[in-house]
Amino acid sequence: MNPAISVTLLLTVLQVASGQKVTSLTACLEDQSLRLDCRHENSTTLPLQYEFSLTRDAKRHVLSGTMGVPEHAYRSRTNVTSKNTMKVLYLSGFTTKDEGQYTCELRISGQTQASNKNVSVLRDKLVKCGGISLLAQDTSWVLLLLLGLPLLQAVGFVSL
Numbered sequence: 001m002n003p004a005i006s007v008t009l010l011l012t013v014l015q016v017a018s019g020q021k022v023t024s025l026t027a028c029l030e031d032q033s034l035r036l037d038c039r040h041e042n043s044t045t046l047p048l049q050y051e052f053s054l055t056r057d058a059k060r061h062v063l064s065g066t067m068g069v070p071e072h073a074y075r076s077r078t079n080v081t082s083k084n085t086m087k088v089l090y091l092s093g094f095t096t097k098d099e100g101q102y103t104c105e106l107r108i109s110g111q112t113q114a115s116n117k118n119v120s121v122l123r124d125k126l127v128k129c130g131g132i133s134l135l136a137q138d139t140s141w142v143l144l145l146l147l148g149l150p151l152l153q154a155v156g157f158v159s160l
Contacts, residue, residue, distance in 0.1 A: 020048055020106040025117035027102065028129035034094040034121065035129050038087045038104035047109045052080070052089045056100035064089060067107060096123050 021041045028035050036052060051065030062068040064078040079090045087106075091098060098121075105116035 020044065020108050020111075020113075020115050022104055022106055022115045022117045025102070025104045025119045027119050027121045027126060029094065029123075029126040030090070030129040032093060034089075034091040034098065034126070036089040036091075036102055036104065036119070038089070038106075038117070040085055040087070040106055040115070042085045044108060049107045049109055050080075050087050051103075051105045052078070052087075053103045053105070054098070054100050055103065056098075063091065065105075067105065094123065099123055 022038060023041060024037075024039045026037045026039075028037075038050070038052070040048075042048075049066045051067040052063045053065075053068070054061045054063055061074065062070050063074045064070050064080050070078070074091070077092045079092075081088045081090075087104065089104075101118050101120050103116050103118050105114050107114040
């Protein structure tokens with residue numbers, strides 16, 4: 001076999017094997033919507049297929065995706081956004097009837113090997129999304145305040 005073909009074949013196999021690994025799946029509540037953050041590796045240029053599903057009472061329900069057909073009951077309630085290494089599902093009107101095991105599954109188009117992660121979701125155990133996002137977005141004013149306090153104390157403007 002030609003060495004160039006062997007190397008090309010090996011690189012293709014390695015790209016397929018490592019390009020779609022799901023690294024984490026987290027759930028939180030944003031207003032009255034469930035938000036699922038499916039983080040994944042993106043080491044391939046091949047298109048990725050995805051699917052979000054819910055298993056409840058031993059029955060699997062496809063919510064959204066490109067691999068299976070989403071159930072009619074969920075089509076109007078779901079919205080998916082994609083970034084380079086993350087797919088985000090929003091399920092509006094989340095209630096206790098939507099509790100169960102959620103799955104994010106990724107697969108490279110045309111391949112059978114898939115990667116997935118699960119998360120168990122109970123409404124009363126969900127955390128609110130982005131609890132510290134205001135501080136995380138712009139912490140420069142906090143840093144300036146902390147660094148400026150000794151100066152303000154030194155000139156007698158502030159006493160602690």
